[in-house]
Amino acid sequence: MIKFESVTFIRPNGVIALKDINLEIEKNELVTIVGANGAGKTTLLKHMNGLLKPTKGRVLIDGVDTRKTSVASLSKKIGLVFQNPDHQLFSESVEAEIVFGLKNFGFDEREIKRRTEKILEFFGLKELRDRAPLTLSGGEKKRLCIAAVLAWDPDVLVLDEPTVGQDLQNRLKLYEVINELRRRGKGVIIVSHDIEFLWPLQARTIVMADGKILKDGPAYEVFMDRGLLKAARIRQPQLAELSTKLSLNFPFKGVEDAVERLLRGS
């Protein structure tokens, strides 16, 4: 579905941001991408909807070369939600903000109404529908940004640092959204520093450093490899650290899991 074939990307200032990336992500996969700032994670994301085109190699979305089609048509399938809500909110009302994307993608009046209602409902934004987006709290703004993108029902939702500055409620809501999308067979790609948020997802994890993919494997393999984490300048989730120090073969996947097993004395 998303295919990177020997992609290299060189920025206008000469910096090589991506070095020979080969990657395949299926339509309904949950993938997390980790790495230090400057590793190339956001650059990678921007290649997925055509915002950036590779200098060498190519990116195929559903078999179509991203250089041969527009960002708009790619965005219909790959919904990107960027880190800073203040970089995209501008409408007079929460409702208008959601309608914006739908209008751009050519849905008719009836569809727009239907989808807007549905998404407002799902994200608990119904009471806020007439509020000006700029007056919302940080968490509400983030929810709105994700809602605005999911309104047009892309095949894959891509989130860039979705938990920065978010409190507990919003983090839990995010888990809910991810689960719902998986249930519907949608793909989710998350770039995040928040390893404590990522660990319970136990997802396929791609580790990037210096424009390259250092490792692409299951979360338990990646986060238990201290050498790898050090090389990529990533911290180890606490439960993974605990599992390593207790020399466990199967790491604790979550607090519940850890409690059960510790009480059983395994």
Place this chain on the structure above:
Amino acid sequence: MTRKIVIIRNYSFTYEGSQRPAIRDVNLEIEEGEIVVIAGASGSGKSTLLRSLNGLIPHVYKGEYRGEVWVDGMLVKETPTYILATKVGFVFQNPENQIFMFTVERDIAFGLENLGFPRDEMKRRVEWALNLLGLKKLRKRAPHELSDGQKQRVAIAGAIVLKPKLLVLDEPTSLLDPETACDVVSLVKELNKSLGLTVILVEHRLELVASIANRLIVINEGRIVGDGKPERVLSNVNLQKVGLTPPPIVDLQIELRRRGIAIDPVALDVDRFLRELDKVRI
């Protein structure tokens, strides 16, 4: 008997135009040399509390002000902000929006220039700050050429060059990746050790500051709901109730306690937890 750098008595503040107080009935004393971490959800009042220390409240942000805030023996309400700037160094969340000048060394000198320091003294202090923060090699660089971690170091240098007694950092690491965040936190600990600088740090990722805080204050809806040694506070305060995300290790221990395992106090990092675990099992 160590000096009290901060004394707050019965302090409440309501922003102009707001119905509810942002902060209420706060009583707090901080001694010289302490490293205090303040945690609270957004809107909890922590930013308000910090800004009450350097005079932004009430001199810039007007509102209903009740009670007293004393910093290093000065009553904040009656002291102009530029004098407070020499007592309280303030580092803000976004590194970009607190660097004004075109080179690192000029920006560090910004506060000194503003206060009319003589040139020789300025040069001495700028050298001192560059050294302390490991910025000598970057002295002539422009801010946009620096990484976020480096920018934050420049911001810290610019704050301490006025030789304050208190360094306040308002979520200084939230825009940094965790490794860089750790570096900044270690740096702050170093400054506390070598300069005897009292530190107040707002950070919600408690696992990052676990190793340096000797006191944790939790704020919820304008009130202090926890104040003491981090291990104690985390045992007693339900972080989830106040909108904070407890580190998984803390969550784990609280759950174990609920099930009858006597883990006390709550350990903040994995190594300490393992030691506790050893004590509890045979």
Place this chain on the structure above:
Amino acid sequence: MAYMLAEGLTFRYEDSPIHRRDPRAKLLLSICLFIVALSSNSVIHILIVFALISIPAMIANILKRMAKTLIFSLTFSVFIFVVNFAVGYDVIYSLTLALRFIAIVAAASLFFLTTSPDELEYVMRWMKLPRDFVFAFVTAVRFVPVLLLDLLQILDAQKSRGLEVERGGPVKRIKNLIPILIPLIVNALIRSGELAEAMEARGYGAVKRPTSLYVLSFDKWDVILSSLSVIGSVIFIYLSFLL
């Protein structure tokens, strides 16, 4: 395109004999060349002026960057040529005016390309301009690259929501600016608020006349450059009137 613009406005430090000069000497050089360019009234004069400008430009290693900046002024200069020619002036005269425009831009850019914003600030303070004005100007220059970055990020975000900035007739294109401009302005306002807090926290306004870390001082090379600039211009203008 946006990168090129950002590049033009972002001073880059180079260690050349010209860059190292006191900014006031550089300013004087530019002003003299500017006046000389303005006073030229034949194509040959202007070409000589170009040659004169290119000497310090070569020493300062900025020929390439200057050429890039001049490309922008080319459009306007063509416009000047066309307008003058259209109203009846002959080719040579119109050409002279068009080229003269490029020459004065080149003279001005010589200063801006060799002077850091830092030095610019010192010159403005030396000229005893009001502190707040100087600070506002300097902050604006400092944040231009930052705001440009914001703009690029906003464009990325809105394009990812299906906004097509290239398409549509004039009305649609203007409407399409709203999702770009509003976040840009809001972000700028938020930044200003944070900057204001930081200024206050670092004692801005404590003293009416703040001191400065460095002081401008003329060395012998500055004196030589300044004298050359003035004497050279006077001779040039005198000769050009004679011939």
